[in-house]
Amino acid sequence: MxxxxxxxxxxxxxxxxxxxxxxxxxxxxxxxxxxxxxxxxxxxxxxxxxxxxxxxxxxxxxxxxxxxxxxxxxxxxxxxxxxxxxxxxxxxxxxxxxxxxxxxxxxxxxxxxxxxxxxxxxxxxxSPGVAPAEAQIAAVSVRPGQCVRVWGAWHTVRAVRSERYASGGPAVVIVLSDGGPALRLHAAEPLTVRTAAAADPLTVRNAALTGPVISS
Incomplete structure (x- = not known):
């Protein structure tokens, strides 16, 4: 309307x-x-x-x-x-x-x-009782198979690896499955995520509470 x-x-x-x-x-x-x-x-x-x-x-x-x-x-x-x-x-x-x-x-x-x-x-x-299909979590908690919203669109995560900035701060590199440029973010940078199937909102919500899955 x-x-x-x-x-x-x-x-x-x-x-x-x-x-x-x-x-x-x-x-x-x-x-x-x-x-x-x-x-x-x-x-x-x-x-x-x-x-x-x-x-x-x-x-x-x-x-x-x-x-x-x-x-x-x-x-x-x-x-x-x-x-x-x-x-x-x-x-x-x-x-x-x-x-x-x-x-x-x-x-x-x-x-x-x-x-x-x-x-x-x-x-x-x-509505009360409805679990959100999306959530904001720290970049360090993003997992392969989830979708992240960047550049105004959803992209599936293929791999996640940890790095460090030259200054010594923690960084995360997120590789996208569509071949686009990888994301290099501070570990605490918030990202909006959902599962690739967007069917299990609890997976997304709980991702912020668990450690990162780091892959090369």
Whole structure:
């Protein structure tokens, strides 16, 4: 579902109402709308506040899989810059929007718009009890056979070996099966991974808790 909103405060409740109506149409689980509405409200609030050239609209995209097991919310605006999570003090009245998004969402991020100016801020939510199919783990914990997301696409890992930088710090070289350039990263560098079959999310989640498999 996609729609556009004017840059005014009344667009926030309009976005919430549209999300709830669509989730009802999709017969999503009742636990989904509340968190989704909170996250969408914060994303739209930020989008209508950011300075933009001319009278540009705010774009909203909603994706739902299953009965709300996976919900992706995207809000696009023509403003410059990238929003960052703030750490407001107890007496501060604002600055908690993205902190709330970070807390409620499984993942969130900012992408440049492929055509035109501005950015898209997105958040993905999972229903309670649904294990994530993806996870961020340290590069040193990546295993052959997993898929890593780099350069905007998924690549299967063929081999992993350890090295050291000239400065003495630990490094990891990840060789990809598609013949692309190998990745040389600091051992603690986070990577988004999933299994090659993407069928056993527990394997991905537990990978961060076990030692690396090093192969030549």
């Amino acid at each position: 996609t729609f556009r909103l004017s840059r005014c405060r009344s667009s926030v409740p309009k976005a919430r109402a549209a999300l709830r109506a669509k989730l009802g149409e999709w017969r999503a689980d009742q636990s989904v709308p509340d968190d989704g509405e909170l996250v969408l409200s914060e994303l739209v609030t930020n989008a209508v506040r950011v300075p933009v050239p001319g009278d540009r609209l705010v774009g909203v995209r909603i994706e739902c899989r299953g009965r709300g097991e996976f919900l992706r919310l995207e809000v696009s605006d023509a403003g410059a810059g990238r929003p960052e999570v703030q750490r407001p003090g107890e007496l501060d009245k604002g600055g908690r929007g993205l902190l709330l998004v970070q807390t409620l969402a499984h993942r969130w991020g900012v992408d440049e718009r492929p055509a035109g100016i501005g950015k898209t801020v997105w958040a993905e939510l999972l």
